[in-house]
Amino acid sequence: MKILVTYASLTGNTQKLAEGIFEALSQKEKEIRPMMEVDNTDEYDVVLAGYWVDKGGPNQEASEFLGKLENKTIGLFATLGYWPDSEHAYGSLKKGEALVEEKNKVFCRYICQGKLSDKIIDMFKQLPEGNPHAITEEKLFRYKIAENHPSEADIALAGELFEERLQSICLKQE
Numbered sequence: 616m617k618i619l620v621t622y623a624s625l626t627g628n629t630q631k632l633a634e635g636i637f638e639a640l641s642q643k644e645k646e647i648r649p650m651m652e653v654d655n656t657d658e659y660d661v662v663l664a665g666y667w668v669d670k671g672g673p674n675q676e677a678s679e680f681l682g683k684l685e686n687k688t689i690g691l692f693a694t695l696g697y698w699p700d701s702e703h704a705y706g707s708l709k710k711g712e713a714l715v716e717e718k719n720k721v722f723c724r725y726i727c728q729g730k731l732s733d734k735i736i737d738m739f740k741q742l743p744e745g746n747p748h749a750i751t752e753e754k755l756f757r758y759k760i761a762e763n764h765p766s767e768a769d770i771a772l773a774g775e776l777f778e779e780r781l782q783s784i785c786l787k788q789e
């Protein structure tokens with residue numbers, strides 16, 4: 616069983632998570648590459664694909680990548696600015712899953728918070744009151760919390776989850 620861990624990452628959060636997941640995998644046949652460097656996935660049985668959340672779903676590069684996958688066993692992981700246990704987070708994973716579920720099998724999913732870039736926070740700060748993205752005390756607090764993510768605990772949990780679920784898949788195939 617050959618595994619590809621691949622990711623799209625603008626500011627490094629999803630890359631950090633991908634690298635942690637990759638390190639945690641005990642399988643010998645594994646590779647990690649950024650999505651932009653993956654032209655062909657024919658040689659892999661399992662693809663663990665990570666994206667950053669953009670407008671409540673996978674970022675564009677990841678959407679295009681996911682839409683091309685066929686006959687793979689897929690694990691999805693993502694980072695987002697909002698709370699990881701929210702409907703928004705759940706929906707962001709489901710949107711990724713919707714892109715692959717018809718032609719592939721999704722066996723595992725994980726999402727956690729990721730630090731928002733200073734650029735986007737500065738942009739929000741310029742917005743007038745009443746705009747849905749305008750800054751509030753609560754949002755500033757959430758951005759502060761997000762600065763600590765993905766945390767070591769997030770990364771360890773994701774690694775453990777994917778490793779355990781992959782082991783279970785290996786048993787099924789025996």
Ligand SMILES: Cc1cc2nc3c(=O)[nH]c(=O)nc-3n(C[C@H](O)[C@H](O)[C@H](O)COP(=O)(O)O)c2cc1C
Pocket residue numbers: 623624625626627628629630666667668669670671672694695696697698703728729730731732735
């Ligand atoms: C243009 C843009 C759009 C974003 N849209 C969302 C969003 O819809 N929901 C959300 O929770 N976070 C959103 N975020 C926050 C990112 O998903 C989050 O910071 C993520 O961890 C970035 O990952 P990266 O460092 O791998 O690029 C957005 C960030 C950017 C720059």
